[in-house]
Amino acid sequence: MNAVTQSSTATAGALDTRPVLLEVRKLGKRFGGVQAVTDVSLQLRGGIVTTLIGPNGAGKTTLFNLITGHLAPSSGDVLYQGQSISGKEPWDIARRGVGRTFQDLRLFSRMTVEENILSATEKSAWLWQPGGRAEARRRREKVAEIMAATHLTPLANARALDLAYAERKFLSIARLIASDATIWLLDEPASGLDPRSYDRFVALLRSQVANGVTVCIIEHNLDVVVNVSDRVAFLDQGKLLAEGTPREVLDDPRLASIYFGETA
């Protein structure tokens, strides 16, 4: 694996000097009587991997939905490259470069693998895409490259709903690569992967980060937290309790007791 290894061994100083790509400012979301997210502030710096951890129901996925516009925040602001994106339509936010996957994947299940990825490159809502045949050929070539990188080439013509679980997860990431997103919000990308698929996933993630992608992951897998992440943010009951290097967060006995239970 020749990818640049991003890991917690990188010095905190070098990471802190990177420009802030996405910033969440005192973000809050209320569903009726439930305060799902309370005053969360978080900075995602360019080219690093941040993992959101915390118990189920901590508000991690809600935070993603607030950033991507799938939910409207009740308070606070989201800035992407210094511009406020909160309140914008989800497709608009996605076109600016904020991409995401879903925990339940949400593939285009009756389309083939190739069509899923190709469609992610086609942004125009009009009857045809701009750029004519030359651009269409370029998109097809790009799809072929992405299928090779995500190990999906032999399944190009299989329908998404006929894929095995790990293949479906790779397809959701393939779509994200095809969309040219500069920041990836991944919702439990490693859960349920067998060891070989997991290694492939980590290698793919590292090579994409080396290419300049910024990543924010919701994950319970400790290997992702310790070995893949540069920063870890800990959420509980809608509040950001801590943010730091993986060691700083995991070594905090208070957080460990919330996350692993009283005996930890």
Next chain:
Amino acid sequence: MFAYLLNLSVLICVNAILAMTLNFLMGYAGIFSLAHAVFFGVGAYTAAFVSMHFSDSLFVCTAAAMIISGALSLALALPALRVRGEYFVAASLGLQMLAVTVFSEWRSVTGGLGGITNIPAVKVFGVPIETANGFFALGVGYLIAVALIIVVLLRSSFGRNLQAIRDSESAAYALGKNVSAIKTLSVVVSAALASSAGVVYTFYLSFINVEGFTLDLSVLLMAMVIIGGTGSLLGPIVGAALLMLLPAGLSFVPGLPQAEVGLVQQAVYGLVMVLLMIYRPGGIVGGGSRKLAASAAVKGAR
């Protein structure tokens, strides 16, 4: 007998165009509209109006019908795209009711309840279409043209956009797709193409009134699409042919009084629908077990 079959064939073509264009919405965009007969009606009235007041050229009449129908479909698309699923069905139902009222009351254009009579023969390059054979050719020609346009659209990025929205709207949003714009465009395209069936219908009968464009037809069209198979190209054509041939076939059943045909027809429709939903939920062409067969094939290949 031959004249009878020819007549039936033209009407099957008209209904098949309508079912195909409705399937474009139902099967590919995931939009369930109960207002499809409205755009059929707008096409028919526009063709009649244009041929009586401006030009009897088929191309002019068709172009006018498509433009006006497409433009009016924005009345369905723009407010209704704010809502989803069953709310869209309700909104389309409202439009259907409204349209029937307009068709019956706007006497200067639609002729009111009496409709429009004495619609002049339509001309193609100056040659009038007057014979049954001519209308058969017109019906088949339009059916093929609409089918080709739909095939090309579905294979394009626009078709993928529609199917992406149908399969997962939130994922389509997350990949930067302007879902409202794509849905609006699909409604406009479907309405414009459906109006071409109205053009054929108008000149074939040379008489139209509101009876032909009511909720009954919208429901029948939806039945054609579901029975034939949503999301397939051939399904709606098969569904249209079947539901048109059924009443025709029943009128030949010996011992069945003509007065009872309508009643038996309703019962048979109902029975066919219920049996299909149980045994072939994907429709006749759609195939209920396609998903299982496909997944078995992929697993076998591994």
